[in-house]
Amino acid sequence: MRSSSSVHGPGRMDELDRRNLDWYVDKAVQILVFAGGISAIVFIIGIFVFIAKEGAGFIFDTLDIKEFFTSPRWRPTSDFNPTYGAFALITGTASVTGMAMLVAIPFSLGAAIYIAEFATGKTRETLKVLVELLAAIPSVVWGFIGLSIMNSLIIQIFDVPVGLNILNAGLILGLMAAPIMTTIAEDALKAVPDRYREAAEAMGATRWQITRRVVLPAARNGLLAAVLLGVGRGFGETMAVLMASGHAIHVPTSIFDSVRALTATIAAELGETAVGSDHYRALFTLGIFLFLVTFVINLTADWIVRGPRRQ
Amino acid sequence: MAPGDSDDAEAEAEAVTTMFAATELDRSNQKRQALFRLLFLMMTVLLILPVAIILAILVERGSSAISLAFLFTNPTQGMTAGGVFPALLGTVILVTMALIFSVPLGVAAAVYLSEYAADNWLTRLINLAIINLAGVPSIVHALFGVGAFVLFFGFGTSILAASLTLAIMSLPVVIVATRESLRAVPQSFREACWNMGATRWQTIRHVVLPNAVSGILTGVILEVSRTAGETAPLMFTGAAFFLPFLPQSVYDQTMALSLHLFVISTQVPGVPDELPFAVALLLIGVVLLMNSVSIAFRVYLRGKKKW
Amino acid sequence: MVAEAGVKMVEVENLSISYHGRPALTGVSLAVIEHEIFGIIGPANAGKTSFLKAINRMDLFTPSMRVSGEIRFQGRDVRRWRNVYGLRKRVGVVFPLPVGLPLSVYGNVALSPRLTGVKRKADLDIIVERCLKRAALWDEVKDRLDSLGSLLSGGQQQRLTIARALSQEPDLLMLDEFSIAVDPVTTMKIEDVLKELKKELTIILVTNLVQQARRLTDRTAFFLDGACIEIAPTGELFEGHVQDDRTRDYILGRFG
Numbered sequence: 001m002r003s004s005s006s007v008h009g010p011g012r013m014d015e016l017d018r019r020n021l022d023w024y025v026d027k028a029v030q031i032l033v034f035a036g037g038i039s040a041i042v043f044i045i046g047i048f049v050f051i052a053k054e055g056a057g058f059i060f061d062t063l064d065i066k067e068f069f070t071s072p073r074w075r076p077t078s079d080f081n082p083t084y085g086a087f088a089l090i091t092g093t094a095s096v097t098g099m100a101m102l103v104a105i106p107f108s109l110g111a112a113i114y115i116a117e118f119a120t121g122k123t124r125e126t127l128k129v130l131v132e133l134l135a136a137i138p139s140v141v142w143g144f145i146g147l148s149i150m151n152s153l154i155i156q157i158f159d160v161p162v163g164l165n166i167l168n169a170g171l172i173l174g175l176m177a178a179p180i181m182t183t184i185a186e187d188a189l190k191a192v193p194d195r196y197r198e199a200a201e202a203m204g205a206t207r208w209q210i211t212r213r214v215v216l217p218a219a220r221n222g223l224l225a226a227v228l229l230g231v232g233r234g235f236g237e238t239m240a241v242l243m244a245s246g247h248a249i250h251v252p253t254s255i256f257d258s259v260r261a262l263t264a265t266i267a268a269e270l271g272e273t274a275v276g277s278d279h280y281r282a283l284f285t286l287g288i289f290l291f292l293v294t295f296v297i298n299l300t301a302d303w304i305v306r307g308p309r310r311q
Numbered sequence: 312m313a314p315g316d317s318d319d320a321e322a323e324a325e326a327v328t329t330m331f332a333a334t335e336l337d338r339s340n341q342k343r344q345a346l347f348r349l350l351f352l353m354m355t356v357l358l359i360l361p362v363a364i365i366l367a368i369l370v371e372r373g374s375s376a377i378s379l380a381f382l383f384t385n386p387t388q389g390m391t392a393g394g395v396f397p398a399l400l401g402t403v404i405l406v407t408m409a410l411i412f413s414v415p416l417g418v419a420a421a422v423y424l425s426e427y428a429a430d431n432w433l434t435r436l437i438n439l440a441i442i443n444l445a446g447v448p449s450i451v452h453a454l455f456g457v458g459a460f461v462l463f464f465g466f467g468t469s470i471l472a473a474s475l476t477l478a479i480m481s482l483p484v485v486i487v488a489t490r491e492s493l494r495a496v497p498q499s500f501r502e503a504c505w506n507m508g509a510t511r512w513q514t515i516r517h518v519v520l521p522n523a524v525s526g527i528l529t530g531v532i533l534e535v536s537r538t539a540g541e542t543a544p545l546m547f548t549g550a551a552f553f554l555p556f557l558p559q560s561v562y563d564q565t566m567a568l569s570l571h572l573f574v575i576s577t578q579v580p581g582v583p584d585e586l587p588f589a590v591a592l593l594l595i596g597v598v599l600l601m602n603s604v605s606i607a608f609r610v611y612l613r614g615k616k617k618w
Numbered sequence: 619m620v621a622e623a624g625v626k627m628v629e630v631e632n633l634s635i636s637y638h639g640r641p642a643l644t645g646v647s648l649a650v651i652e653h654e655i656f657g658i659i660g661p662a663n664a665g666k667t668s669f670l671k672a673i674n675r676m677d678l679f680t681p682s683m684r685v686s687g688e689i690r691f692q693g694r695d696v697r698r699w700r701n702v703y704g705l706r707k708r709v710g711v712v713f714p715l716p717v718g719l720p721l722s723v724y725g726n727v728a729l730s731p732r733l734t735g736v737k738r739k740a741d742l743d744i745i746v747e748r749c750l751k752r753a754a755l756w757d758e759v760k761d762r763l764d765s766l767g768s769l770l771s772g773g774q775q776q777r778l779t780i781a782r783a784l785s786q787e788p789d790l791l792m793l794d795e796f797s798i799a800v801d802p803v804t805t806m807k808i809e810d811v812l813k814e815l816k817k818e819l820t821i822i823l824v825t826n827l828v829q830q831a832r833r834l835t836d837r838t839a840f841f842l843d844g845a846c847i848e849i850a851p852t853g854e855l856f857e858g859h860v861q862d863d864r865t866r867d868y869i870l871g872r873f874g
Contacts, residue, residue, distance in 0.1 A: 017694070017699050017700050017701055017704055017705075018700070018701060018704075019700055019701045020701065020704075022510050022512075022513065022703065022733070023510065023701050023703065025510070025512060026510035026511055026512045026513070026703075029511070029512040029515075030427060030511070030512075032419060033419045033420070033422045033423035033426075033427060034423055034427070035419070036416055036417075036418075036419025036420035036421075036422070036423055037419070037420045037423030037424060037427075037428065037437055038433075038437065039416055039420055039482075040420060040437050040440040040441045040444055040482065040483075040486065041436060041437055041440040043440070043444060043479050043482065044440045044443050044444050044447075046455070046459065047444075047447060047451065047452070047455040047479075050454075050455050050458035050459045050463065051451065051454045051455055051458055053458060054454070054457075054458045054462075106354070107354045107357060107358050108358070110350065110351045110353075110354030110355065111351070111354050111355035111358045113351050114348075114351035114352055114354065114355045115355065118348050118351060118352070127355060127359070129606055130359045130362070131358070131359065132602065132606065133362060133599060133602055133603070134358070134359060134361075134362050136536055136537070136540075136598050136599060136602040137362070137365075137540075137595060137598065137599075138537075138539070138540020138541070138542075138569060138594060138595070138598055139449075139540070139541075139542065139543075140540065140542040140569045140570075140572050140573050140594070141540065141572070141591050141594055141595050143573070143576075144572055144573075144576050144587060144591050145365055145591075147576055147577070148576070148587070148588075149365070149368055175358075175361055178358055179358075182358070206340050206341065206343075206344040207344055207348070208343060208344040208347040208348065209340065209344070229446075232446055235448070236446070236447070236448025236449070236450075236451070237448070237449075238448065238449050238450040238542075238543040239449075239542045239543055239573065243573070243576070243577060263448055263450045263543075266450050266453075266454065267450055267453075267543055267546065270453075270454075270457075270546075270547055271546070271547065275462070283454075284454055284458070287450070287451050287454040290448050290450070290451050291447065291448075291451050294443075294446050294447060294448060294451075295443055295446075297446070298442055298443050298446040299439075299443070302439065302442055429681060499713075499715065499717050500717065500719055500720065502676075502679075502713075502717075503713070503717040503719060503779070503782075504719070504729075505676065505679060505706070506674065506676065506706060506709075506710075506711040506713075507706065507707065507710075507711075507729070507730050507733075507782065507783070507786055508703045508704065508705070508706035508707030508708075508709075508730070508733075508786065509703070509729075509730075509733055510703055513733055517721075517729065517733075518719055518720070518721070522720055617720045617766060617768060617769075618718075618720050618766075618768035618769070
């Protein structure tokens with residue numbers, strides 16, 4: 001007995017089993033989104049390729065690696081003997097980042113601990129929102145604050161002639177890096193399973209004891225990653241450092257010294273160079289250096305969070 | 312024990328009180344706990360307080376210069392007076408164009424990662440690339456923009472080159488926000504659709520994506536606020552400070568609010584005090600407003616459950 | 619095994635399924651006849667769900683799943699269907715956990731017709747009402763077709779799933795332990811629905827409720843540890859005419 005929805009003969013089947021528009025559209029979408037997916041890889045490689053391309057000339061012709069890393073004499077515009085010693089710039093970046101971490105690490109950690117372990121409900125939500133808003137402030141605005149407010153403040157409080165220095169830029173940078181570090185640290189603390197806390201609580205430990213002895217050690221990896229990412233942020237920050245650290249290219253001896261960071265150097269000098277000149281290429285080489293350092297920092301942070309074992 | 316025996320009851324009560332009374336150790340632990348709690352609270356407050364202080368100072372010193380005229384007229388007298396209209400317009404143009412490039416690409420990438428990608432080395436590589444892209448310093452993005460868009464592709468310093476540079480900067484945030492929104496849609500919905508003979512794309516289009524749009528929107532608003540504040544990527548790729556005319560095409564340069572703030576506070580002599588404060592206030596105001604909208608939207612969405 | 623008489627909707631030969639090398643089904647051969655309700659009973663992890671998945675090629679969505687052997691749907695090897703979505707459209711599936719899509723009730727049932735090209739509202743209205751009525755859900759939702767399908771009760775969502783399946787106008791309906799998360803009243807309603815539907819389509823009913831198989835099915839297969847132990851007309855099986863003792867033991871509840 002054949003009914004309306006009966007089994008069809010093989011010939012009729014071929015007729016009915018056809019690839020329609022939907023089938024082709026689906027395949028096309030599959031290709032499109034795949035292209036979108038690998039675009040991230042394309043761009044990150046592209047960034048490296050293009051900055052390497054512009055900096056290559058310098059690296060192969062003029063670059064003296066020893067001078068680059070050890071000489072503080074960055075004088076690319078000198079008529080007689082341009083030198084490209086980046087040591088002062090590197091110490092500039094390092095000192096400002098170091099100062100920033102000095103400020104940011106304890107405060108971020110403290111705030112993360114408070115938000116994750118002590119605050120509850122509405123308070124926690126409000127604090128998280130406030131931290132998010134802190135993170136939203138643009139770097140040029142921070143730079144301006146360093147230039148105007150912090151500048152006068154430092155001059156007044158510490159009785160120094162110049163307020164644009166490591167202290168200024170470091171404090172500003174600390175405030176800039178802190179929200180991200182707080183968020184990541186808080187995630188790391190939250191990721192510690194509740195049953196660890198509950199077990200400790202059952203033994204009569206206080207909140208702080210639990211945090212100190214159980215949660216913090218367990219979250220160690222995530223916290224380390226938070227610090228690393230904060231360092232990476234500090235390393236790569238441009239505008240705030242440009243505006244708040246002063247302009248002296250020299251190796252600093254006190255936090256009241258003005259310095260110049262790698263990022264600020266590029267921003268300050270690129271506009272004055274001719275495309276293809278040595279100076280131009282040298283700045284791109286600084287860019288390559290920055291790219292590689294932040295690349296390594298990000299890779300390390302990611303590796304730490306995943307755990308050294310293969311997933 | 313006989314309940315009526317008062318001596319025994321007293322002894323019992325005393326025993327109970329002693330057993331559960333706070334010991335010396337308990338008391339010191341509690342005190343230490345309260346201390347640390349206070350310490351961390353202080354640290355949190357100290358972290359957040361600067362925002363409030365900064366806002367207060369900006370308002371105090373800059374609000375006098377802000378007005379509708381400020382927003383909609385051109386700067387005069389060599390940028391030392393007047394309004395910021397071309398810079399504001401420029402920022403709007405740049406952000407909009409950056410969105411036009413980054414959102415379709417970012418959503419496509421996230422759809423791939425969430426709906427198609429298998430758990431293999433390529434997917435790990437893509438995720439790694441996204442993390443690294445997010446960590447590239449803004450000045451390096453500027454260098455890339457110069458090398459690639461200004462020079463190699465020959466767009467010159469233009470809105471086009473600057474927007475493309477900004478778009479690549481924004482890509483990671485758009486991808487991650489979209490991916491998380493897509494992942495929030497339960498797998499059971501997809502399987503129900505697949506079993507009905509719907510293709511992957513039909514499922515995404517009719518069931519998954521519509522339910523992820525709100526999350527994507529939240530992420531996009533966030534990204535808009537970030538992009539509006541960026542300076543370094545614009546500096547050498549398409550933004551300029553003193554432009555006599557408004558841009559006529561995407562190959563023209565434009566002014567931008569962030570760059571405007573940078574230049575008038577560092578390079579222009581004779582600027583009255585309120586002006587840079589006003590620009591900073593405007594910039595921070597726009598950014599905070601958009602963030603708040605995004606956060607409020609997120610809270611609103613949490614209340615509207617669809618499953 | 620009793621010889622099958624009648625047109626074969628599904629025919630399976632030496633079907634084996636494994637996940638990451640771990641076997642879930644080995645060497646299953648059977649046929650499902652048009653217009654019968656074919657029951658599959660057996661304890662958990664016997665391979666029943668995997669069996670269903672292989673029929674409508676949902677194994678394509680599970681990379682670890684390996685299928686070997688032959689499966690023919692309406693006489694045609696499922697692996698050689700060129701448009702696999704067309705294959706799936708002809709097979710309606712009801713899962714253990716009720717799924718109401720986050721569309722309106724109307725949208726839930728109209729989804730498949732829309733995807734197949736039905737555009738006019740008048741046509742869709744007819745389809746939606748018909749399918750909801752046949753799924754015994756119409757009366758409860760006719761005044762709120764706009765409400766979200768995902769917010770209905772479990773029993774309603776399960777009937778909504780059936781309505782969705784019916785909207786595909788399938789030739790085969792597969793139900794996988796549909797009554798697990800559903801109240802007894804809804805279960806009864808759905809059982810009545812299935813008895814009616816038998817006239818128009820073929821039904822494969824996987825169930826962990828042995829008595830449900832007894833009530834509904836024409837023939838029943840007993841799966842155990844990845845093998846099909848035996849297939850027989852339901853009446854005979856439940857009267858004790860089994861070929862394998864394990865079948866009788868399972869039916870009598872001696873293990874489960």
